[in-house]
Amino acid sequence: MMDRNGNTIDDWQVLVNKPVFASDGKEVGIVRSIQTNNLIISYGPVTPDKYLIPKSSIKNFTNGVLYLNDGSEFIENNYRFE
Amino acid sequence: MSEKTVASQPSSAILKSKYEQFLQEAASLFPKVDQKLLMNILQFEVTYDDWEGSVLLKIVYPADKVDLNAKKDFIYNRYQRVPTIEADKTLRFKGIRIYIEQLEKILKEDPDIQYITGSATLAPSDAYSA
Numbered sequence: 001m002m003d004r005n006g007n008t009i010d011d012w013q014v015l016v017n018k019p020v021f022a023s024d025g026k027e028v029g030i031v032r033s034i035q036t037n038n039l040i041i042s043y044g045p046v047t048p049d050k051y052l053i054p055k056s057s058i059k060n061f062t063n064g065v066l067y068l069n070d071g072s073e074f075i076e077n078n079y080r081f082e
Numbered sequence: 083m084s085e086k087t088v089a090s091q092p093s094s095a096i097l098k099s100k101y102e103q104f105l106q107e108a109a110s111l112f113p114k115v116d117q118k119l120l121m122n123i124l125q126f127e128v129t130y131d132d133w134e135g136s137v138l139l140k141i142v143y144p145a146d147k148v149d150l151n152a153k154k155d156f157i158y159n160r161y162q163r164v165p166t167i168e169a170d171k172t173l174r175f176k177g178i179r180i181y182i183e184q185l186e187k188i189l190k191e192d193p194d195i196q197y198i199t200g201s202a203t204l205a206p207s208d209a210y211s212a
Contacts, residue, residue, distance in 0.1 A: 035116065081172045
């Protein structure tokens with residue numbers, strides 16, 4: 001499995017509990033679970049916002065941090081589901 | 083895998099391997115369903131014959147691509163429950179008799195669905211509780 005830059009993510013489960021950042025540098029949240037086509041990201045302690053991020057949006061995974069191709073505003077408008 | 087190879091493996095390794103295969107198959111058969119929800123429904127359904135299928139369902143649609151009010155009407159007509167809309171893309175309602183066959187049917191009838199999540203509860207509960 002590869003991200004758009006050709007970096008390999010051999011085992012998707014390594015992404016669980018890792019922080020996620022948008023392309024503009026803002027924090028999106030933490031990876032909570034891996035689904036077939038998407039990652040579930042949550043942000044916030046009590047009633048967290050949840051995001052359904054397509055795996056195709058992943059830019060790369062470097063030093064334990066997941067970076068996305070999309071900006072925070074796009075993510076908020078298109079991927080937040082709860 | 084030959085019988086000899088299987089016999090020489092520890093039981094724990096065989097069980098783990100079969101469980102992993104099972105999870106992979108579940109994910110490929112129901113790619114749009116939260117796997118935790120799927121496993122909970124399956125467990126309750128298989129373990130308790132009289133489980134009423136009490137499930138809080140959250141059905142996620144792609145943003146700005148569907149008429150959520152039409153979807154809301156569809157849910158009401160089918161389940162007699164009025165779903166709430168969350169984050170402009172998710173319908174949330176508490177249903178009963180939501181078994182995995184029902185999930186399959188919902189997904190087949192509505193290809194617009196992007197993802198289904200929620201939680202299954204063992205005890206009967208009222209229609210609007212979380």
